[in-house]
Amino acid sequence: MAHDHHHDHDHSELSETELRVRALETVLTEKGYVDPAALDLLIETYEKKVGPRNGARVVAKAWADPAYRARLIKDATPAIAEIGFAGRQGEHIVALENTPQRHNMVVCTLCSCYPWPVLGLPPVWYKSAPYRSRAVSDPRGVLADFGVSLSKDVDIRVWDSTAEIRYLVLPMRPAGTEGWSEEKLAELVTRDSMIGTGLAKQP
Amino acid sequence: MNGGQDLGGTQGHGAVHPEPNEPVFHAEWEKRAFALTLAMGMPGGWNIDAGRFARENRPPGEYLAMNYYQIWFAALELMSKERGLVAEDEIIAGHSLHSPKPVKRVLSPDDVLKVLHRGGPTERDTNTKAAFRPGDKVRMKNINPPTHTRLPRYVRGHVGEIERVIGCHVFPDSNANGTGENPQWLYTVRFDGCELWGAQGDPTSTVSIDAWEPYLERK
Numbered sequence: 001m002a003h004d005h006h007h008d009h010d011h012s013e014l015s016e017t018e019l020r021v022r023a024l025e026t027v028l029t030e031k032g033y034v035d036p037a038a039l040d041l042l043i044e045t046y047e048k049k050v051g052p053r054n055g056a057r058v059v060a061k062a063w064a065d066p067a068y069r070a071r072l073i074k075d076a077t078p079a080i081a082e083i084g085f086a087g088r089q090g091e092h093i094v095a096l097e098n099t100p101q102r103h104n105m106v107v108c109t110l111c112s113c114y115p116w117p118v119l120g121l122p123p124v125w126y127k128s129a130p131y132r133s134r135a136v137s138d139p140r141g142v143l144a145d146f147g148v149s150l151s152k153d154v155d156i157r158v159w160d161s162t163a164e165i166r167y168l169v170l171p172m173r174p175a176g177t178e179g180w181s182e183e184k185l186a187e188l189v190t191r192d193s194m195i196g197t198g199l200a201k202q203p
Numbered sequence: 204m205n206g207g208q209d210l211g212g213t214q215g216h217g218a219v220h221p222e223p224n225e226p227v228f229h230a231e232w233e234k235r236a237f238a239l240t241l242a243m244g245m246p247g248g249w250n251i252d253a254g255r256f257a258r259e260n261r262p263p264g265e266y267l268a269m270n271y272y273q274i275w276f277a278a279l280e281l282m283s284k285e286r287g288l289v290a291e292d293e294i295i296a297g298h299s300l301h302s303p304k305p306v307k308r309v310l311s312p313d314d315v316l317k318v319l320h321r322g323g324p325t326e327r328d329t330n331t332k333a334a335f336r337p338g339d340k341v342r343m344k345n346i347n348p349p350t351h352t353r354l355p356r357y358v359r360g361h362v363g364e365i366e367r368v369i370g371c372h373v374f375p376d377s378n379a380n381g382t383g384e385n386p387q388w389l390y391t392v393r394f395d396g397c398e399l400w401g402a403q404g405d406p407t408s409t410v411s412i413d414a415w416e417p418y419l420e421r422k
Contacts, residue, residue: 017273018232021299024280025235027289031303033246035311039238045319047227047234087322092369109211109355111255112271121237123225127271129216136357136410137212137400147220156408160211162353163389163413164251164325165369192221 013070051120056189090117107135129146208265246306252379327386340422351379
């Protein structure tokens with residue numbers, strides 16, 4: 001019962017929001033401030049084109065090409081632009097290399113800063129209070145929520161994105177992937193492995 | 204501001220629940236709210252820091268109860284109203300009732316990809332010198348402005364080490380309140396887990412923030 005009540009409550013709240021969003025869009029369109037075709041294109045871009053597959057291509061290339069990896073670590077923004085990814089919420093990107101001794105994890109405790117050109121829009125959990133509150137104070141506990149357990153020998157480095165620098169984790173390349181193509185390697189790269197709440201998939 | 208948005212180290216929020224195969228948007232209105240927010244930046248003329256302040260400047264209970272796109276949308280309504288672009292009676296009517304205010308530019312479909320690709324870089328030229336170098340020990344100032352700041356509460360008063368001098372970047376504390384970009388040197392500052400969290404800290408973890416020079420004092 002409690003669950004049903006909660007659901008109904010959410011539903012009516014969202015309906016009101018839904019009506020207001022529709023109303024504001026109509027008003028702004030009638031006043032000539034927004035062009036609905038531009039809105040459609042913005043949505044299509046982030047729903048269909050820009051997402052973690054972009055970041056996976058960057059990571060796979062770094063795994064396969066040591067010279068590219070070096071450029072990425074030195075200055076990630078131009079290295080990522082080489083593949084064609086750049087712009088909004090990725091104007092200043094830093095790549096963080098995981099090693100057997102160090103695991104990197106990224107959060108934005110103050111809002112929802114996230115490297116859009118390589119990861120797309122953030123998932124709900126990334127913007128949620130549980131993640132934003134605990135990533136900095138209890139990173140191993142947060143990793144456990146994701147089913148990830150790291151040895152105590154591994155230092156965990158948490159990066160709180162408080163400015164306009166956006167962080168992309170370069171996960172460790174799984175063993176047993178020697179000689180794989182970039183396309184095949186990219187399939188092992190998960191979104192969470194590039195945030196630091198997961199590891200790359202094993203082959 | 205010490206608002207509901209400043210969540211680092213707060214407790215009682217429970218476990219993180221990742222959603223398997225999560226869609227980019229969970230409802231049609233989220234898509235429209237997202238796109239409206241991006242598109243209105245141009246005619247609205249506000250900057251990203253003013254936008255962040257409009258999102259966080261509400262009672263913490265309200266902030267925490269809202270879905271993230273509800274927060275975005277609430278900020279969009281607020282900023283549009285503050286600048287006289289829309290009025291509440293129009294939102295209730297669902298139609299324009301007052302003549303439009305002239306705006307400089309509107310985002311056209313032809314410009315969308317170009318504008319996204321260009322983004323909004325925040326690094327600025329400067330003839331000042333950075334006051335700190337990598338390895339310097341710094342204490343984060345204990346500031347509590349009721350206005351926008353990007354210095355989270357959980358590091359205030361704590362000592363960290365400069366890890367990297369990033370460059371000179373737009374200062375959000377000024378930019379958010381309309382007093383200009385006021386670019387300042389920006390640093391990555393690293394803290395030991397136990398410096399921040401005492402006995403509850405994880406000695407194998409470190410945390411960094413990116414902090415502008417006005418937030419720092421030499422230790």
